[in-house]
Amino acid sequence: MHRKTLAELAAGLERREFSSVELTQAHLARIERLDPALNSFITTTPEIALAQARAADERLAKGEAGPLTGIPIAQKDIFCTKGVRTSCGSRMLDSFVSPYDACVVERFNAAGAVMLGKLNMDEFAMGSSNETSYYGPVKNPWNTATVPGGSSGGSAAAVAARLVPGATGTDTGGSIRQPAAFCGITGLKPTYGRVSRWGMIAFASSLDQAGPMARTAEDCAIMLQTMAGFDERDSTCVDRPVPDYRAALGNDLDGLRIGLPKEFFGEGLDPAIAGLIHAAVDEYRRLGAIVREISLPNMHLSVPAYYVVAPAECSSNLARFDGVRFGHRCENPTDLADLYTRSRGEGFGAEVKRRILIGTYALSAGYYDAYYLKAQKIRRLISEDFRRAFEEVDVIMGPTAPSVAFEFGAKSADPIAMYLSDIYTIAVNLAGLPGMSIPVGFSNGLPVGMQIIGGYFSEDRLLNVAHRYQQATDWHTRTPAGIAD
Amino acid sequence: MSLSAAEVNKIAWLARLAIDDDKVEAYAHDLSQILGFVEQLGSVDTGRVAPMAHPLDEAQRLRPDDVTETDQRALFQAHAPLVEAGLYLVPKVIE
Numbered sequence: 001m002h003r004k005t006l007a008e009l010a011a012g013l014e015r016r017e018f019s020s021v022e023l024t025q026a027h028l029a030r031i032e033r034l035d036p037a038l039n040s041f042i043t044t045t046p047e048i049a050l051a052q053a054r055a056a057d058e059r060l061a062k063g064e065a066g067p068l069t070g071i072p073i074a075q076k077d078i079f080c081t082k083g084v085r086t087s088c089g090s091r092m093l094d095s096f097v098s099p100y101d102a103c104v105v106e107r108f109n110a111a112g113a114v115m116l117g118k119l120n121m122d123e124f125a126m127g128s129s130n131e132t133s134y135y136g137p138v139k140n141p142w143n144t145a146t147v148p149g150g151s152s153g154g155s156a157a158a159v160a161a162r163l164v165p166g167a168t169g170t171d172t173g174g175s176i177r178q179p180a181a182f183c184g185i186t187g188l189k190p191t192y193g194r195v196s197r198w199g200m201i202a203f204a205s206s207l208d209q210a211g212p213m214a215r216t217a218e219d220c221a222i223m224l225q226t227m228a229g230f231d232e233r234d235s236t237c238v239d240r241p242v243p244d245y246r247a248a249l250g251n252d253l254d255g256l257r258i259g260l261p262k263e264f265f266g267e268g269l270d271p272a273i274a275g276l277i278h279a280a281v282d283e284y285r286r287l288g289a290i291v292r293e294i295s296l297p298n299m300h301l302s303v304p305a306y307y308v309v310a311p312a313e314c315s316s317n318l319a320r321f322d323g324v325r326f327g328h329r330c331e332n333p334t335d336l337a338d339l340y341t342r343s344r345g346e347g348f349g350a351e352v353k354r355r356i357l358i359g360t361y362a363l364s365a366g367y368y369d370a371y372y373l374k375a376q377k378i379r380r381l382i383s384e385d386f387r388r389a390f391e392e393v394d395v396i397m398g399p400t401a402p403s404v405a406f407e408f409g410a411k412s413a414d415p416i417a418m419y420l421s422d423i424y425t426i427a428v429n430l431a432g433l434p435g436m437s438i439p440v441g442f443s444n445g446l447p448v449g450m451q452i453i454g455g456y457f458s459e460d461r462l463l464n465v466a467h468r469y470q471q472a473t474d475w476h477t478r479t480p481a482g483i484a485d
Numbered sequence: 486m487s488l489s490a491a492e493v494n495k496i497a498w499l500a501r502l503a504i505d506d507d508k509v510e511a512y513a514h515d516l517s518q519i520l521g522f523v524e525q526l527g528s529v530d531t532g533r534v535a536p537m538a539h540p541l542d543e544a545q546r547l548r549p550d551d552v553t554e555t556d557q558r559a560l561f562q563a564h565a566p567l568v569e570a571g572l573y574l575v576p577k578v579i580e
Contacts, residue, residue, distance in 0.1 A: 099560045192540040206539065235546055236539065304523045315500060322501075324573050329566035335576050337501070345503025353502060357493070357512065358519055360500040374526050376536035381529070383537060415515055416522050432540020456541065 001026045003479075006071055006165040006219035013060055013070045020060065020070030024053040024114050027072045031116065031163050034483065038139045040148075040158040042077045043085050044117035052114040059112050067222050069112030074164045076155050077118040078125055079105050079210075080199040088201045089123040089133040089151075092327045092347030102199025103231045104168060104210050111226045116164055120154030123349045124318065125175055125203045127151050128421045131412055132351040140183060141480040142446050146405035149179030149421075155213045156183035161483045166214035166223050170200060172207045173306055174401075174425030177437035180213055181400035181449020184439045186466065186476060187213040188220045191457050192432035193238035195224075196231030204313035205236070207306075207429040216476055217438065217466035221245035224459060240457065248460040249467040254288035256465065257393040263299040264398030264424055273399050276441035276448045280469065281397060287468055294393060296385040301378050302427035303419055308362050308375035309430070314352075315359030321347060354415060383431040390455045395465055399424055400437040400449035424451060434459050438466045439475040447478075486520040488513050 001023055004012065012018055028046050035041055049072065056070035080086045080098035082105075087093045101109065108115070122132040130138040130153030138153040140146045141161040148157040152169030156179035159167050169176040171189035180187030188211045195210045202208060212223035225246065230239040258281065265274055281291055323329040323343025330346055333339035348356070362371035389396060401421055411418040428435040433456060437449040454462045470476050488496075493513045497504045504512060558571060567574040 097564055304526050307519060308523055324575055326564050333576050336578050339576055340501040341503040344501060354515055356500050356502055357496050357516055361496045364499060373536055376538060377531035377534040378526055380534050380537040416518055
């Protein structure tokens with residue numbers, strides 16, 4: 001059953017080829033057998049899963065099922081889940097059991113999906129390799145000496161290893177797309193405001209966005225259909241109708257205008273990846289697309305602007321972890337200041353501390369204009385580059401990451417080198433645009449992802465563009481050796 | 486851009502974040518590198534550029550000032566490290 005995509009599993013459930021309980025048990029057994037070597041789950045929830053599966057089977061029997069009813073999924077451990085530990089990959093929240101469900105979790109529950117557990121991630125979603133998790137790094141199923149990417153590395157590895165057909169992720173600077181690329185799966189970061197952030201632990205509030213991670217664009221469409229939509233509890237959630245994502249999948253691509261930004265193919269890109277991206281673009285030419293070179297002249301400013309905006313918002317958001325209301329509290333504090341500083345010092349790991357410190361500095365008296373305000377202006381320039389580009393083209397294509405998955409420890413001593421692994425994804429968050437990563441080949445036995453970027457609220461178009469490629473190619477069907485059976 | 490150990494300690498205090506003494510130099514090094522990397526933003530002329538706070542330039546929604554939340558204090562305090570009689574306990578602030 002694990003060989004089937006989410007859409008195929010839904011069809012199988014509808015035809016009563018198997019029950020949701022059987023499906024759930026099969027996936028739980030795979031997790032138990034294979035995950036000790038991968039570490040993609042922080043918490044498994046077999047009791048909840050089986051109860052949800054039984055309820056789903058009843059719904060299926062009554063003919064009240066939707067496309068996600070009875071389908072096993074897993075949640076990134078950044079989404080609050082009522083009665084289940086929600087750690088965010090941090091010692092700070094190691095014992096935090098959420099009193100409520102995130103909006104995304106509520107919507108999966110209402111759809112009748114079955115939650116298998118909570119997925120590993122970089123601490124507070126700050127990292128590009130999953131090495132900052134308090135629960136230890138996730139291994140890439142394609143080669144366990146390499147990282148799965150981050151921060152949604154547990155989600156990507158679990159889907160790649162066929163432990164779960166679909167998982168949620170969040171993306172602040174590339175945290176859905178880069179791990180999707182490293183693990184050879186399909187991931188979509190929606191337009192900022194498309195999916196509610198309510199109950200999703202905040203990192204950088206003007207950039208964070210949740211999205212689906214699965215094997216195919218069709219599966220991502222099914223998941224996004226449930227995730228997307230207005231929620232008044234998130235003040236930045238956009239009140240706008242959600243299109244039927246699956247209906248648009250089959251649209252033909254004749255005359256589709258693709259832009260290749262020359263800045264995405266310059267120095268620093270692995271030539272093997274460049275070759276595979278061009279080969280994928282050629283496939284689109286065969287599907288009727290028209291390709292032209294474009295320019296995003298302020299692209300080089302995106303990573304530095306991000307490392308002002310994101311840490312500034314992080315330092316503010318993470319101020320709530322004070323050792324008083326929830327989360328880790330130090331032993332025997334001598335006074336209130338000692339309680340705050342030591343609880344936070346013990347609860348947060350090194351990368352989270354670095355970002356809190358950078359953000360605190362950037363927002364401190366006398367520096368706000370030079371850093372945060374300046375970065376917000378750069379953000380406008382980057383956004384304007386995209387606006388101009390989308391006057392000429394329908395979608396932008398390029399690499400998701402400059403390299404394939406790297407080895408553990410390769411970049412952990414050099415924060416800037418690690419930050420640059422998100423060089424092609426960060427600008428999309430700064431502009432608030434939707435972006436996808438789809439598998440387009442292999443280099444040195446490791447998957448390569450291509451990024452597809454669209455205009456605001458063009459998720460239907462992105463999914464359509466990705467789906468048509470997946471109809472014509474089979475890269476998305478490849479399975480890591482040793483995982484297939 | 487180079488931060489001294491004393492500056493790192495000052496920022497850490499502003500963030501109410503304890504940092505081990507033997508790691509202050511390493512943080513000073515990393516933070517200086519990151520700030521050096523960010524410095525390239527300064528070379529761009531942004532004199533007439535409006536800062537962008539929201540990707541879609543949406544205005545903040547308003548709602549009527551009605552009471553919509555119910556009292557869930559007991560639920561929310563269930564996972565607090567230390568509470569008594571509905572109050573969060575912290576070390577004595579005033580002698």
